[in-house]
Amino acid sequence: MKMxxxxxxxxxxxxxxxxxxxxxxxxxxxxxxxxxxxxxxxxAEMNLSETAFVAPNSNGFDIRYFTPTVEIPLCGHATLASxxxxxxxxxxxxxxxxxxRALKDNLTITKDGDAVVxxxxxxxxxxxxxxxxxxxxxGFEPVAIYKSDDNWVVAIANTQEDIEHCKxxxxxxxxxxxxxxxxxxxGKTSNVDFVVRCFVPEAGINEDPVTxxxxxxxxxxxxxxxxxxxxxxxxxxxxxxxLKVALADYNVKIKGNAxxxxxxxxxx
Numbered sequence: 001m002k003m004x005x006x007x008x009x010x011x012x013x014x015x016x017x018x019x020x021x022x023x024x025x026x027x028x029x030x031x032x033x034x035x036x037x038x039x040x041x042x043x044a045e046m047n048l049s050e051t052a053f054v055a056p057n058s059n060g061f062d063i064r065y066f067t068p069t070v071e072i073p074l075c076g077h078a079t080l081a082s083x084x085x086x087x088x089x090x091x092x093x094x095x096x097x098x099x100x101r102a103l104k105d106n107l108t109i110t111k112d113g114d115a116v117v118x119x120x121x122x123x124x125x126x127x128x129x130x131x132x133x134x135x136x137x138x139g140f141e142p143v144a145i146y147k148s149d150d151n152w153v154v155a156i157a158n159t160q161e162d163i164e165h166c167k168x169x170x171x172x173x174x175x176x177x178x179x180x181x182x183x184x185x186x187g188k189t190s191n192v193d194f195v196v197r198c199f200v201p202e203a204g205i206n207e208d209p210v211t212x213x214x215x216x217x218x219x220x221x222x223x224x225x226x227x228x229x230x231x232x233x234x235x236x237x238x239x240x241x242x243l244k245v246a247l248a249d250y251n252v253k254i255k256g257n258a259x260x261x262x263x264x265x266x267x268x
Contacts, residue, residue, distance in 0.1 A: 004031045004056075004091075007266045011048070012081035015210040015241035015256040017114070022241040023210035024261065025081035026051030029091070033062060036071065044068045049205050052078035054086070060099030061086075063107075069204035073103040074150065076118065076212010076254055077241075083109040083116045084258035117255045119248065123149035123217040130155075137172040138183065139165065148217040153178055156221075157185040160195050164236060170201040179203075182214050186226070193231035194222045210241030212254050219245045219252040 009028050016022030026046040033039070033055045043051040043066035052075065053064045063082060065075040079100060086092050098109035108119040125146040134155070135141050140162040142155040157163050163185050173179050179202030187195050196218060198211040215233060223229055230246040244255040 006030050010085050010263045011261045012258050014077035014080040014258045017257040019259050021239050023077040024048050025078040027082050027085045028053050030055045050075045050078040052082045054082050063100040067203050074213045080116050115255050115257050120216050120252045122252050133176050138168050151180045154182045160185050160188040170206050174202050192234045195234050195236050209237045209239040210235045215245050216252050223247050
């Protein structure tokens, strides 16, 4: 394996092919993982939605994800960013797969031209009653609402305009059990199957710019509603991002591009 530089950190914009769009992630490739406290402090220093820490193991790489305030078990855009850096540095060739071992899941990554394809778990969904406070907290009345794995609540809106104009009360979301919320609707243009926004105030992220892991739930949901197994998702946050998703047996394939913005050398 190529020599690893333990003092370099990268910032990568994921799920975009343009700088300053998509979702920025910090990435450190290390020869071994530091302490949890050190990784949490570094993630707070980076102050991005997530910073990923990656170190080789006997079958590939261990990967851990931290927001500025907490560790989370799975993150799509930070996985994409990490794979992008591993390929960019030549640690793996474009023909080789990357195997990541996250806290809960084993992830397989491949290269497809300039894009990265991630195989993630498929999340189950169970329909629930709409909370009485939902319209006041979020801004629209959902067509349907579901509870999903990884603590997501998924709410379907009637129109894309509902998603675009939504201005949630983040304190109320946390207080009323909606602190890990996906809102989604069918896309209004022919080149986008569905749109989405994600709010995670309970993890210190009011709105996540682009959320790969949310598509573990969104892909089976929209496949069922649209009768399709391959779809295009547009996360319509301020920065925005595009994901190509597909059902694959009991998994979800999530495809996207990434752009390296900078690398920096640690002085500690």
